[in-house]
Amino acid sequence: MTFDVRRIRAAYPALADGYAYLDGAAGTQVPAAVIGAIRGAYEAGLSNGDGAFPASARADAITAACREAIADLVGGEPAGVVLGPNMTTLTYRIAAALAKTWQPGDEVIVSRLDHDANIRPWIHAAERAGAVVRWAEVDAATGELAAEQYAGLIRGRTRLVAVTAASNVIGTKPDVPAITAMTRAAGALSYVDGVHATPHGPVDIRALGADFYATSAYKWSGPHIGAVIASQELLGSLRPDKLVPSPDFVPDRFELGTPPFADLAGASAAVDHLAALDDAASGTRRQRVVASMAAAEAHEQRLFAVMVDALDGMRHVTTYGKAAARTATAFFTVAGHSPRQVAEHLASRRINVWNGHNYAWEVTGVLGIRDSGSAVRAGLVHYNDESDVARLIDAVAELG
Numbered sequence: 001m002t003f004d005v006r007r008i009r010a011a012y013p014a015l016a017d018g019y020a021y022l023d024g025a026a027g028t029q030v031p032a033a034v035i036g037a038i039r040g041a042y043e044a045g046l047s048n049g050d051g052a053f054p055a056s057a058r059a060d061a062i063t064a065a066c067r068e069a070i071a072d073l074v075g076g077e078p079a080g081v082v083l084g085p086n087m088t089t090l091t092y093r094i095a096a097a098l099a100k101t102w103q104p105g106d107e108v109i110v111s112r113l114d115h116d117a118n119i120r121p122w123i124h125a126a127e128r129a130g131a132v133v134r135w136a137e138v139d140a141a142t143g144e145l146a147a148e149q150y151a152g153l154i155r156g157r158t159r160l161v162a163v164t165a166a167s168n169v170i171g172t173k174p175d176v177p178a179i180t181a182m183t184r185a186a187g188a189l190s191y192v193d194g195v196h197a198t199p200h201g202p203v204d205i206r207a208l209g210a211d212f213y214a215t216s217a218y219k220w221s222g223p224h225i226g227a228v229i230a231s232q233e234l235l236g237s238l239r240p241d242k243l244v245p246s247p248d249f250v251p252d253r254f255e256l257g258t259p260p261f262a263d264l265a266g267a268s269a270a271v272d273h274l275a276a277l278d279d280a281a282s283g284t285r286r287q288r289v290v291a292s293m294a295a296a297e298a299h300e301q302r303l304f305a306v307m308v309d310a311l312d313g314m315r316h317v318t319t320y321g322k323a324a325a326r327t328a329t330a331f332f333t334v335a336g337h338s339p340r341q342v343a344e345h346l347a348s349r350r351i352n353v354w355n356g357h358n359y360a361w362e363v364t365g366v367l368g369i370r371d372s373g374s375a376v377r378a379g380l381v382h383y384n385d386e387s388d389v390a391r392l393i394d395a396v397a398e399l400g
């Protein structure tokens, strides 16, 4: 494993501006190769898909390549990759399609750990179908979402379990394989939100046991597109609302309107970038992605240990969440300063962090901080380095 953060940082033009980008959990910067792929797609001549001429064939090839790239990223099959504008839109779309198969009295399980994008679409779909919503709870002290509670939640009428692979604020990585195993045993489907998890380590949707896995390219160095990955067979069993003349085969029938072809080219380039994070990685792109994301995870976790130790050691700082397995995402408050004031102070030191609930509406409620501006989120991704962490620590210490 060879992880050269200096080489990796040099791939990102935006990182030259002198800011510490600790806002990756809200969206990462993009490497030059991604920008180049988007520009290249337009420069080559890019038309709408399914036409008789080369510029149209290029659009189709870009789409096919993007499905392959995202399948490689998560261990899925290209024919099961549904592309769309973002995870939220896709989740509403899948929820609406699934809800057509639900009966009044069926049950849907959501968790308080999740981003609202993996909660509200299911609640709205359940309301329309007359289905019952049941909640998995988070332990406020530890930030854990105990998998065992699902044994009591999942019942004969359970049709869907929606759960996150990682919290976008406190980083908790629940035991998704245990939850999906119980889900499957009850004949229900699982919808796993991988938006926060995907950038922080290798993903294998089969090992996760996810029937659906959602991810957003802009969280892993790509452009603003989202994807939901499922099996071709499962997608084929669903009938989403669609226009009469649009394709009726999968995955295309889940995709509404004309896609952002150039951005899809950028998403493929982002996967290639991720596959090359570990200089020593070899083999297929899938193998290189897995090795590289493991190297990225080790790098992030090493920096995170330093960051969290320092924050925990400051008397004026309260950190939230200490799950046994979590991403390199810190969520904290500073005594005497609102989260916004802390973010403004850090911005004055050229450090980007996010403040607020970050749409983690339920969990910030459970933590009792939602109404007071929630907290500050400082998240690491593979391009952050020691100096980003040291600058954050120094700047937060100044507030003591």
Ligand SMILES: Cc1ncc(COP(=O)(O)O)c(C=O)c1O
Pocket (backbone or CB within 6 Å): 025, 026, 085, 086, 087, 088, 089, 115, 117, 118, 164, 166, 167, 168, 193, 194, 195, 196, 215, 216, 225, 226
């Ligand atoms: C864990 C998680 N789920 C879902 C979303 C929503 O993703 P999108 O912006 O692609 O709709 C986000 C965005 O921050 C997220 O962090």
